[in-house]
Amino acid sequence: MNRSIMKRALKLSFILIILINTACNNNHKITDLRGKVKQETIYLSSKVPGRLAQIKIKEGQKVQKGDTLLVLDTPEVDAKYMQVQGAVQAAKAQLRMAYNGATLEQVKQIDGKLEAAQAQLAYAKASYQRLQNMAKDSLIPAQKLDEVKMKLNIAKAQVAAIKAKQKEVLKGTRKEVIEQAKGQLKRALGKLKEVESAMAEKYIIAPQDMQIETISLEKGELATPGYSLVSGYLPHKTYIRLTVPESKIHQFKINQTLELINPYTHKTFKGQIVAIKQLPRYADITAPSEAYQLTESVYEIKIIPINTTNTDSLYQNASILVK
Numbered sequence: 001m002n003r004s005i006m007k008r009a010l011k012l013s014f015i016l017i018i019l020i021n022t023a024c025n026n027n028h029k030i031t032d033l034r035g036k037v038k039q040e041t042i043y044l045s046s047k048v049p050g051r052l053a054q055i056k057i058k059e060g061q062k063v064q065k066g067d068t069l070l071v072l073d074t075p076e077v078d079a080k081y082m083q084v085q086g087a088v089q090a091a092k093a094q095l096r097m098a099y100n101g102a103t104l105e106q107v108k109q110i111d112g113k114l115e116a117a118q119a120q121l122a123y124a125k126a127s128y129q130r131l132q133n134m135a136k137d138s139l140i141p142a143q144k145l146d147e148v149k150m151k152l153n154i155a156k157a158q159v160a161a162i163k164a165k166q167k168e169v170l171k172g173t174r175k176e177v178i179e180q181a182k183g184q185l186k187r188a189l190g191k192l193k194e195v196e197s198a199m200a201e202k203y204i205i206a207p208q209d210m211q212i213e214t215i216s217l218e219k220g221e222l223a224t225p226g227y228s229l230v231s232g233y234l235p236h237k238t239y240i241r242l243t244v245p246e247s248k249i250h251q252f253k254i255n256q257t258l259e260l261i262n263p264y265t266h267k268t269f270k271g272q273i274v275a276i277k278q279l280p281r282y283a284d285i286t287a288p289s290e291a292y293q294l295t296e297s298v299y300e301i302k303i304i305p306i307n308t309t310n311t312d313s314l315y316q317n318a319s320i321l322v323k
Contacts, residue, residue: 035242070204121155
């Protein structure tokens, strides 16, 4: 009698063990009701080279839009900024000079040059007249008269040139000169704006609210343009990624509301389906599986939580179940 009871007990224990193992195995099967928490990731880099001077954040820290994360040391950009400032000052002075025209001192200088040239012209005329009379009486050679005549012509040309310069100064600066000065100033200001933009790149600023994931460099290391310095998650862009086989995909539709649950905290929240797309061909089921039929396609469903205040406790790649 006791042996019969023991045999029955052993059978029941064996059956119970099989049922437990089956249940455990079933929990690990791929199911269309299990998803993963995903958060958009952002990578920040600099457009200018420099050494990492300050680190104002820690990994895992939550920062807000506009917070300064890192500061780079960029001595080359600072030196370029000083050069461009000097070019802007010179261009502004050149434009003012073009607008103002000649100063009173410059006008007086031209008047003085004209008086001197006119005196030389009068002397050249008198000399030529005297020698011309002497040449008539054959008292001087013809070559001597030609030399004095050449000096007279040079004096006339100098007086004409100075008078033209005097007219230009009194009339004012030419329009073309003013436009040229304006162009030089615009070019200098454009270069200044470019350098100021490069100087702003020494500060790595958070473009939006985020949680720091990784800081790639240590203080003193060289940061090259385009190299990712900081990466982080965007908590306000949390979504649930659900993979569903072809045989189950028709149960879901765009804008459909689902009730989701965290299997560990047992907190529930609602989410809305915003996208359904087929995964690449390599994700198709082409081998026997207990969960899928052979040659089934696999689809990805993107679910956005309706109330983001209920998703603060969700972590990247955490499991989420669909009730």
